[in-house]
Amino acid sequence: MAVRTLLGLLRPWQQFRTTIITLRGKTLVEHGCARSMSTDTTTDNLTLSLDSKTGIATLEMHRKPVNGLNLEMLTDLNIALEKAENEKSCKGLVLTSGLPKIFSAGLDILEMYQPKPERLAEFWRTLQNMWMRLYGSRLVTIAAIAGHSPAGGCLMAMSCDYRVMATGKYAIGLNETLLGIVAPFWFRDTMVNTIGHRETERALQLGHLYGADEALKVGLVDHLCDQEEVVKAATEEMSRWLKVNAVARQLSKSAMRQATIDKLVVRQEQDIEDFMTFVQRDAVQKALGFYLQSLREKRG
Numbered sequence: 001m002a003v004r005t006l007l008g009l010l011r012p013w014q015q016f017r018t019t020i021i022t023l024r025g026k027t028l029v030e031h032g033c034a035r036s037m038s039t040d041t042t043t044d045n046l047t048l049s050l051d052s053k054t055g056i057a058t059l060e061m062h063r064k065p066v067n068g069l070n071l072e073m074l075t076d077l078n079i080a081l082e083k084a085e086n087e088k089s090c091k092g093l094v095l096t097s098g099l100p101k102i103f104s105a106g107l108d109i110l111e112m113y114q115p116k117p118e119r120l121a122e123f124w125r126t127l128q129n130m131w132m133r134l135y136g137s138r139l140v141t142i143a144a145i146a147g148h149s150p151a152g153g154c155l156m157a158m159s160c161d162y163r164v165m166a167t168g169k170y171a172i173g174l175n176e177t178l179l180g181i182v183a184p185f186w187f188r189d190t191m192v193n194t195i196g197h198r199e200t201e202r203a204l205q206l207g208h209l210y211g212a213d214e215a216l217k218v219g220l221v222d223h224l225c226d227q228e229e230v231v232k233a234a235t236e237e238m239s240r241w242l243k244v245n246a247v248a249r250q251l252s253k254s255a256m257r258q259a260t261i262d263k264l265v266v267r268q269e270q271d272i273e274d275f276m277t278f279v280q281r282d283a284v285q286k287a288l289g290f291y292l293q294s295l296r297e298k299r300g
């Protein structure tokens, strides 16, 4: 009772900090005062910081070596996204990476290879929730992509409102077929909504990874710039979006995206079941094993 009363007195930002501790069983490291808009939250996997002057939060992923999305990383992403969402003064979010040459290598394949069923289900649910949160965010979301962004990395980028990518030899796309797996319907829907049906059909079947120029041409990304300029360019673009009436913009975004999200909401449990059945098939396990091996051999 005493705890509940205390929680009632706290602002959402502060309440959330309490929730984090309860949820994870470990304390996130927080720098600065919780009342200040410049509060940073850092975990092993990411840093969330908010610029109080502009209302723009930066969510920087830094899970070594390649920002592979495992259960813990996805949990941290969910917490950070919810925290930004709940902070009234936060208007926009730049999603980026603190690792050189990598935005995100997508799902951590080790979560799907020889998995424990209980963890596998939790992993997939956490990914679903992260996608719904990011795709449906009230915030203006801009991906600053200064490195490779295959599969789940591409999904995260596509879930933002706008994508800035570094020129250079980086690749982005849904390459699932190259691993012998199939992108689920909500990955596909997100890509259709971004680049259209025909281009998605081709890209998905081929598992095509786009270079930056080609990605720009098909609309998978919206702007190219030098690697060092990516976050700056994202922030500049953000200020244009923040000038638009927020309610009108949010309602427009929701009108475009909610039906896609609702499709997963009503099929969430079935989608988890489908994923678990598919991933645990012998042929799929074999294909994932080969793919992991090829990644390791590439390093020599």
Ligand SMILES: CCCC/C=C\CC(=O)SCCNC(=O)CCNC(=O)[C@H](O)C(C)(C)COP(=O)(O)OP(=O)(O)OC[C@H]1O[C@@H](n2cnc3c(N)ncnc32)[C@H](O)[C@@H]1OP(=O)(O)O
Pocket: 065, 066, 068, 101, 102, 104, 105, 106, 107, 108, 109, 110, 148, 150, 151, 152, 153, 175, 176, 179, 181, 182, 183, 184, 275, 278, 279, 292, 295, 296, 298, 299
């Ligand atoms: C029904 C299922 C639906 C599933 C939906 C989505 C699926 C996915 O998201 S699956 C993940 C798809 N991702 C990829 O195919 C990317 C694979 N990685 C790469 O191509 C390269 O690593 C990358 C270009 C991102 C970076 O290249 P490098 O900088 O040269 O790094 P390395 O290749 O040397 O990798 C370092 C280290 O990380 C391991 N690694 C890389 N990616 C993953 C991953 N996605 N999951 C787990 N581990 C990964 C890689 O094996 C190396 O490990 P070590 O050799 O042990 O150091």
